[in-house]
Amino acid sequence: MESTTLLKFEIILHWLALFIYIGAAVCFVQGVIFKQEKSFSLGMNVFLAGLLPHSLALLVRWFYVYHGPYLSKYEVLSSNAWVTVVMFLFFSRRYPKIRFSGMFVAPFAFFQVAAALFASAAIKRFPASFKVPWLVAHILFNKLAVGAFLIAIALMIAYALKSRGSKMPSLARLPDNEVLDEYIYKFTAFGFCFWTITIAAGAIWAHESWGRYWGWDAVEIWSLITWLLLGSYLHLRLFFGWKGKRGMVVLTVCYAVSILTVFFLPFLVNSLHSEYFK
């Protein structure tokens, strides 16, 4: 098949995934509002169904661009969404109490796929300096960290809604704030671990490719700031018992910076990283 035909096919698959993710979000919202456990199960299945065209789209692209989905805004956002969905499906089977957060995770997924579809799908070829195994670790762990952060943010939104004393009876069905707080911590810690490996793997890759492991590049600096802030939150919680609302305020700042670092800065600033995202 010609690459233009494949490109069109891949875009159609992306649109299909997008609409199915919207459907999944509707199921999860219905589950929360009408207190229907069945809707959660349906939402999970619809989410899984959306993952199929999404996976196929990424594989098709991988096949004709000869590299993984990480070299342009289109590929980065789409693969981030894919990892987030996979992580959500995995963890919500392990911890069924967090299934309701699909009502926020599904919109995160479809917004990312939509943003990808509105970006240029032009092919970027594999740069010479990318043939390093550390690239795989750097990108893979970055995506895992981003997925964990997005699930934590979804749970934070639920926490905020509950702790504001919302009179919506449907919210009473969600887990206690104490439980939500612990899950938020778990996903933040998970993301923090992988963010650390992302930075370390990136540093090793940079040294293997260019002879320097840290260049104070804008994206590197913001990654370090994110790491320091998340590390500070985890320390405050561990050593000073900053749980509940106090911890949530700190975490909100941390995630605001994380979102800036992951979703905006690489596309805005002039940096070594941004060359591959634009």
Add this chain to the structure above:
Amino acid sequence: MKKFFTAPGTVILLLGLFLAVCLCGVLIPQVSNSPASYFASWQVNSPYSYQLVVLLQMNRIFTSYWFLLLVLFLLLSISISLHGQFKKARAAFAAKPSGNLTPQVTLRTGQFTADALIAAWARKGYKTKKWKKDSMVLLNFYRNRRNVWGSFTFHSGILIIVVASLLTFAFQKQGFIQLIEGDTFFGRETDFLSTSKGILAGAFEPAFEIHLNKFLHSYWDTGELKKVKSELTIDRQGSAVPASLVRGQSLSVDGVAIYQSAHFGYAVKISLLTDKPGEEAIPTYFSLDMAPAGKPLEGSSDFPTTNYRLDMKFFPDHDGPSPYPVNPSLQVKFLKGEREIGSAVMKPGDEALVEESRFRFEEIRPWSGLILTGNRFIPLVYTGFLINAAGIFMMFLFFPQEILVSAAPEKEGFFTLAVAVKTKMGSKILLDDTVETLHELLGPETVKG
């Protein structure tokens, strides 16, 4: 002093300052990532602000003395805190499970067998300590006990990374060479086109020679660079070894790492000929940077010892089977000041007469950019990364957890179970999970009591 450096206020202040410095480093253009012309124009347009920024070293924040001072303070704080963390971790690790946990949930059950519980928690990776107190059976399930060393490990990793970075800052040597195909780098510091050395680093003179046999590069169909490769011969005191250097993969020779730069191009040799007997032609090399695929390479340079300036465009034959130009041509404009006084399109060996001067296009050869780095502390940096990451996993993912179940017999064969959990990372989920597991194991008759 010890208390001051480990006080939460001091640590928060130091981290806050570090974050503020990082922000300044992003917001204020830095020498390392902005062109010199930017600073020149800043100096002209706003001399006072420029002077202030230079005085405070704000245009090179991350190598400024005050940033170094801040890092030293952080280092001191971490070092002192590590001492306390070591003592705490040692005490926590040595402590035996005591069973002194306040019960958080009590259950009443008709059937209780310790072995079933032990087997269930063993499947979850818990070890068990079982003992009796009067008629009560106490079960202590625990896992990840070793990870009380997590905080110490994590902060040790940071300490190693910071120390290794300071050593790198002081002793690292880096140099860039433009090596023309067929030429040799003799390992002299003066042969580098540019060098960057740490404040305590000595001369950078690698104990080997590099000869560039062939330089290869290729492009993708989109015009993006696909592969850059230098075929080298490394001569280490008489023993010559061939080596291939590819962009993205370094070579290590006698503690010096060699990298293929993405900066490469062509070197044009043009001679100014003379008719005077006894005088030789004046050869000069001009460097043309690589252009995107299909585009000519361009360069402009004064011809030494003359008033001429040469504007050059070189058209390599990209369709040829070899990256070495197959049918190349050089288009030259000869300028005096801004005035064009002649032009020519030449192949190697051609001559051009401009006013009274004769120029000959001798040859053109590709040059490869090579980066040489001497940094003995890289293994230390990597060790720091590894220890730091291990500490993070120990601290935040696989943290120590302890569950205490005490079973007291009642009348009619019933037992009262008191359940307590202990973990620093929040105990609600662990407690719920424990109670759920007990319900599954002990049957539906088990009720909260």
